[in-house]
Amino acid sequence: MIRAVLDVNVLISGIISPRGAPAQILDLWREERFVVVTSGPILAEFEAVAGQPVLRNRYGLTPARVGRLLEGLRRFAIVTPGEVQVTGVVRDPDDDKLLACALEANADYVVTGDSDLLALEQYEGIAIVAPAVFVRMLEHG
Numbered sequence: 001m002i003r004a005v006l007d008v009n010v011l012i013s014g015i016i017s018p019r020g021a022p023a024q025i026l027d028l029w030r031e032e033r034f035v036v037v038t039s040g041p042i043l044a045e046f047e048a049v050a051g052q053p054v055l056r057n058r059y060g061l062t063p064a065r066v067g068r069l070l071e072g073l074r075r076f077a078i079v080t081p082g083e084v085q086v087t088g089v090v091r092d093p094d095d096d097k098l099l100a101c102a103l104e105a106n107a108d109y110v111v112t113g114d115s116d117l118l119a120l121e122q123y124e125g126i127a128i129v130a131p132a133v134f135v136r137m138l139e140h141g
Contacts, residue, residue: 002034002138003078005102007112008046010131015050015069016059021131025111026069033138036077037105041097043073080104089123090116102126109134 006025014022029036049055050066073079084104086096095117102110103124110128112118120128129137 002109003037003105003107004034004109004111004134005037005042005098005105005107007098007110007114007117008042008049009113010111011046011069011073012049012055012061013113013131015065016055016061021135022113024135025131028135028138036073037080037101037107038073038077039080039082039097039101039104041082042101043070043079045094045097046070046073078105090120092116099123099126 010022010025012022013020014026017023028034047066047070050061050070051063055061056063080101081104082100084100086100086103087093089096089099092114095114098110098112098117101107103126107126110117110123110126111131111134112128113131117128118130122128
């Protein structure tokens with residue numbers, strides 16, 4: 001089964017809007033078309049970003065909606081122990097945790113909207129793709 005690390009921007013976009021590739025990715029995950037791989041630091045970032053008042057106010061991102069996805073990730077995703085460290089690969093050091101998680105879990109993909117990560121195209125054999133590319137790949141094999 002395909003393993004993918006979903007960037008926080010994909011998770012947030014997926015629960016803000018029912019349309020678009022990020023929402024389709026969450027649907028495909030619920031349909032068990034791939035396995036989500038995540039880590040403690042990624043979950044912590046998701047919780048912090050999703051809890052920002054601007055997102056709650058502008059997009060109606062309620063604590064209940066955030067909590068449901070967070071609980072689903074904790075229960076149904078593979079959560080890595082965080083023993084692998086990656087540093088200095090991308091300009092933003094916060095992005096290294098995605099690569100570390102992918103490497104530790106032997107993931108096939110990192111799915112992100114982040115242009116710095118997308119510019120890498122791959123890391124240690126792990127493909128780095130945009131949400132729309134990932135959806136097309138899952139739907140068309």
